[in-house]
Amino acid sequence: ALRNSEFRLSSVNLSALPLLASLRELGHGDVRMGYHCWRQILPAAWSVLTREQQQELGPKLVSLLGSDANLAQLARPNGNTTRRNVAQALLESLSACSPQPMLPPALLLWTAKNFNAWHLAEPLLLQQLDSGDASLREESLEALSQLYKELSADQMLFGLARAYAE
Secondary structure, eight states: OHHHHHHHHHHTTOOHHHHHHHHHHHHHHOHHHHHHHHHHHHHHHHHHSOHHHHHHHHHHHHHHHTOTHHHHHHHSTTOOTTSOOHHHHHHHHHHTSSSOOOOOHHHHHHHHHHHTOHHHHHHHHHHHTTOSOHHHHHHHHHHHHHHHHHTTOHHHHHHHHHHTOO
16 A cells, blocks of 8 residues: 555646657557547647647647648658658547547648548548538638549548538
8 A cells, every 4th residue: 555655746737748759659669559549639638738838729729730741751752651750640630639620621631632641631621521511611611622523432522522512
């Protein structure tokens, strides 16, 4: 019992910085581990933020997703888009957040095209079609149409046009 109370007292003064530093080292050493950590930690951290904190952090995460720094990974040898990459990890993590941060349809389309994230962007765009915001719905429909067109998914494109025809 004494050891347990000593442990609890010693853990009161811990900060997240050493943990994050260790996770960063693991992520650099093993791509799959880094991807998995992002996928688990970001949604968990997002869920404990207040609504105001989420609204403040959301645009910063959108900026991070759209950052040109992500393109540097594609320029490296073995940085091709068939492997998991930073943009995919971030997009998958953001899609697991609840409530989801607002991701602009044009950014989702750009990420899908440049980082082989079609499978991650499509469900997010489909969700945005149910938005109460007419402008967001129209932008999402346009991005989804472009996505299907680029994938040569003619049946999906025609089905989408038929389902959302006014």
